[in-house]
Amino acid sequence: MKNRLLLVFIVLIAVLAVSVYFIPPVKTSGYKVLVTCNSAATMRIIVNENNWEKWWPGKKSGQSMYTYHGFTYRIDKILLNGFDATIFNGKDSAKANLQIEPVSMDSSNFTWTYASILPANPAKKILYYINGFPFAGNIKNLTGEMKKHFDQQENVYGMRISRDKVKDSTLVSLKNTLDHYPTTEDVYGMIAATKEYIQKNGGKQTDFPMLNVHQTGITSYETMIGIPTAVPVPADERFITKRMVLGFILTSEIKGGVATVKEAEQQMNNYVLDHNKLSPAIPFQQLVTDRMQEKDTTKWITRLYFPVFY
Known part of the structure; x- marks a missing residue:
């Protein structure tokens, strides 16, 4: 019995040590998807926030605030080739950046980079580090919805050419x-x-x-x-x-x-x-x-x- 308790204690100490000394407090991740749309056409739509409700798959909840499946995206800055945002999920948040990168005349990469603060709880910190923050799944689903929209020429130019x-x-x-x-x-x-x-x-x-x-x-x-x-x-x-x-x-x-x-x-x-x-x-x-x-x-x-x- 004592040996088992000692083993559990050693494991907990090891988890704590790994969490404190080897896992950084902030995790940076990324996600990329290929979209069948000219990059200049995409940015012409994205740089004008008046167009966002036409393509954003969720709802607008306030000034430069948009929701998607329970997460809130605050648009901090619109750039020439994307935008910066802060994503909120309850008490957790992540800084994110979306870049629209030209691949060919008719295709672009939608590339996300996001950094999230890991929980202070050692066990939860390790779990989130290994399996990923819930932001990962939300960003992936959001980008999939964006791809469906921008893949359609009618949604980009308003007509079929x-x-x-x-x-x-x-x-x-x-x-x-x-x-x-x-x-x-x-x-x-x-x-x-x-x-x-x-x-x-x-x-x-x-x-x-x-x-x-x-x-x-x-x-x-x-x-x-x-x-x-x-x-x-x-x-x-x-x-x-x-x-x-x-x-x-x-x-x-x-x-x-x-x-x-x-x-x-x-x-x-x-x-x-x-x-x-x-x-x-x-x-x-x-x-x-x-x-x-x-x-x-x-x-x-x-x-x-x-x-x-x-």
């Missing part, structure tokens, strides 16, 4: 400069004039009208419409015949009014910049819905096109 081949090679275009953003009446007046010109010159329309609006000054909007034709149509001083380069083109389909389309155009431009794309020609909208006939803008269908070299 595909790369296709240019199909229509010949079109007739008309350009006007307006002192205001073109109204629906302005656009369809130009479309009607172009259609009439094509018909008078024996041409045949092969697809929906195309539109490009470029703001050249505070109150100056260069507005161009184009209508694809089966064969080239003779040009004059107003109507120009153009041939598109039969290369690659980025495409997306949008449903909504002018403001929705403008936002989608900005996101398409972000995609081009994020992926270092070069363009041989101007981007344009394709007006699938006749906006003069359909007054409900939520039903307007617009296809976006952005020519690229690769």
